[in-house]
Amino acid sequence: MTQEPTKSPRRWVRWLLIGSLALNLVVVGVVAGAAWRFAGHGRDGGKAPPPIGALLYRDLDRDTRKALRSAVEGDHESFRARRMAEVVTVVTLLRADPFDPAALEGALQDHAARRSSFHQSVQVAWLSQVREMTAQERASYAAELEERLARHDRKHR
Numbered sequence: 001m002t003q004e005p006t007k008s009p010r011r012w013v014r015w016l017l018i019g020s021l022a023l024n025l026v027v028v029g030v031v032a033g034a035a036w037r038f039a040g041h042g043r044d045g046g047k048a049p050p051p052i053g054a055l056l057y058r059d060l061d062r063d064t065r066k067a068l069r070s071a072v073e074g075d076h077e078s079f080r081a082r083r084m085a086e087v088v089t090v091v092t093l094l095r096a097d098p099f100d101p102a103a104l105e106g107a108l109q110d111h112a113a114r115r116s117s118f119h120q121s122v123q124v125a126w127l128s129q130v131r132e133m134t135a136q137e138r139a140s141y142a143a144e145l146e147e148r149l150a151r152h153d154r155k156h157r
Contacts, residue, residue: 049149053119056126059141064125071121086111 057065069079086107093104133141 049152053122055145055148057122060122060125060129064129068118068121068125071118 057068060068089107090104093100093107096103130138130141
């Protein structure tokens with residue numbers, strides 16, 4: 001009885017598998033490093049705290065927020081629709097021939113004025129609520145704001 005020699009796997013297959021494993025590890029390392037970096041790790045400070053206007057707006061009662069939003073939306077059915085209309089206006093003015101820089105500047109100033117007016121309305125409404133608080137309620141509210149900022153800081157480190 002003759003014995004057939006067993007074929008050992010070729011060396012190049014072994015090296016191909018080792019190379020494939022090494023390449024996979026490199027890809028995993030790059031992806032993990034990018035995820036770590038863009039999650040705020042490895043940088044000093046992490047993500048900036050939320051703007052004070054956002055904190056104030058979120059603390060207004062639901063009816064006040066709804067009234068402020070509807071005042072800002074104007075003739076549009078939503079904030080998004082108003083924003084889209086503003087972008088369409090700017091694009092139209094950019095494409096106009098002849099180009100009218102004064103009209104474009106006016107559109108940008110109108111947008112800035114509406115935004116400023118909204119911020120002022122939020123501040124007035126928020127101050128109205130704070131004025132009605134007792135000293136103890138204001139202190140408790142201040143502590144709550146500090147805690148929210150601390151949670152935000154811990155989350156974005």
